[in-house]
Amino acid sequence: MQTVVKFSALTLLVLSGMANASDDKNSKNEAKTSVDFNLRYEAVDQDNTAKDASALTLRSRLNYTSASYNGFSGVIEFEDSRQIAGVNDYNDTVGNNTQYSVIADPETTELDQAFVQYKQDKLTAKIGRQVITLDNHRYVGHVGWRQDRQTFDAVTINYAALKNLKISYSYLNKRNRIFADVKDLHSKDHLLNLAYKTSFGQLTAYSYLLEVDEGTSNGLDTFGVSFKGKKDKFSYFAEIATQKSESADTDYSTSYMAVEGGYSFDALTIKLGAEILGSDKAMYGFSTPLATLHKFNGWSDQFLGTPKEGLVDLYASVSGKAFSGSWTVALHDFSADEATDTVDDLGTEINAVYTKKFAKNYSAGIKYAAYSAGDSAADKVDTDKVWLWVGAKF
Incomplete structure (x- = not known):
């Protein structure tokens, strides 16, 4: 697939020149260049x-999207994450400063996306390195919260x-994960997702067959x-x-269930x-290795890997608007799905966030997570995390 990625990058550059030459009379079909910055402070x-x-x-991201030519177009995108002002006292997950708590933002410069796309009528096909997200990111996501987001070397077909x-x-063919390229994984993954809209909502059925292609049977x-x-x-x-x-x-089987209800008042949801x-x-827990895991089970990231006893997450949230921005407060209560004599109460967590967009191209936010370990969560400890950030897109 690395050859495919290189071929995709070369092909899209050729296509961009052809498209710009052939479609310059169509103002809606133009090549676009964009930049995206995210400056963030995190403390643990x-x-x-x-x-x-x-x-x-x-985190800096530079994107070039070509115009289309006979249904073909392409994207090439680079991503860079740098430590700023010497504030780097953290375990970056790739072997540096392991005496500190983990903040999963290693320094990296890499090719984030490089794909060719064909779009015609009801069909859209992509080949190359790309972002893939499905439904609510519970199984497949881009982990966009981290500075080095997740992409995949893949072939994707969408058909209406x-x-x-x-x-x-x-x-x-490859999972380009959030830990720089040193921890990327070759794979043989098949993702099938069918979505049907009804008058009451969307019904989705899926089949995700995952295999890490690293020389072992799995x-x-x-x-x-x-x-x-x-x-x-x-x-x-x-x-x-x-x-x-x-x-x-290993040889195990398990299940997953989720249910959520919400009500919107005039000012609150x-x-x-x-x-x-x-x-x-109590030997193996339900796993979602391609998910945007930070989105689920509390923002302190205590349960990025499901405990072998499983996990029950009961939660409530309140959100609203204030000072032209958005805020949310959430509370989680964690316990084991199959309790043992030593593991049952897995703790509680409170989350809070406020975000705001301003001056058209800018955004800022503050976020807090406080996890209190349960009586029987032997591998968990009280954890506080805070984030401050500002972003810009042009």
Whole structure:
């Protein structure tokens, strides 16, 4: 697939020249260049032997999108993450400053995207390095919260088979993860997603067959269905899935369930929900390795890997508007899906965030997460995290 990525980058540059020459009379079909900056301060305080961590990092992203030529177009994008002003007292996950708590933003410069796209009528196809997100990012996402976002070397086909039916299929050859290229993984992943719109909401069925292609026998197969909709001021969501893992040393099956309901008042939106990542005999927990995990189960990232006893997350959130910005406060209560004599109460967490856009091209935010370890969460400790950031897009 690396050859495919290089071919894609070369092809899209050729296409851009052809498109600009052929379509200059069409003002809606023009090549575009954009830049995106995110300057962020992050601090971590944990009740363990690790030193308190702090990081000031700048993520820069340069994107070129060609005009289209006979349905073909392309994207090439570079991404860079740098430590700023010497504020780099943190474990960056790639072997530096391991005496500090983890902040998963290593320094890196890499090719973020390079793909050729063909779009005609109901069909869209992409080949090359690309961002792929499906539904709510629970299984497949870009992990855009981190400075080095996740992309995939892949072939993707999207087809609007019927008026209300959309089919998406991707074959992934490489997972370009958030830890710079040193921890990227070759894979043989198949992602199939079917979405059907009804008058009550969207019904989605999916099959995600994952395999890390690193010389060992392994497989993680997930099948599920979800339904999401909104009626007047009410919103609702439900999902169930099953998962089976087979490898040289493991063989387990487990399940997933989620339900959420919301109500919007004039100034506030309230949501209540439950998410259950099941366990097989308290030995293996339900896993979603391609997800935007920061979005789920609390922002302090205590449960990026599901405990082998599984995880039950009961949560409530309140959100609204203030001073031309948006705010949210959320509370999580965690427990084991299959409790044991030593593991049951997995703690609580409170999250709060405020974001605001200003001067057309800028945004800023402040975010806080406080996790309180449960009585039986042996590998968890009280954790506080705070973020301050400002972004700019042109």
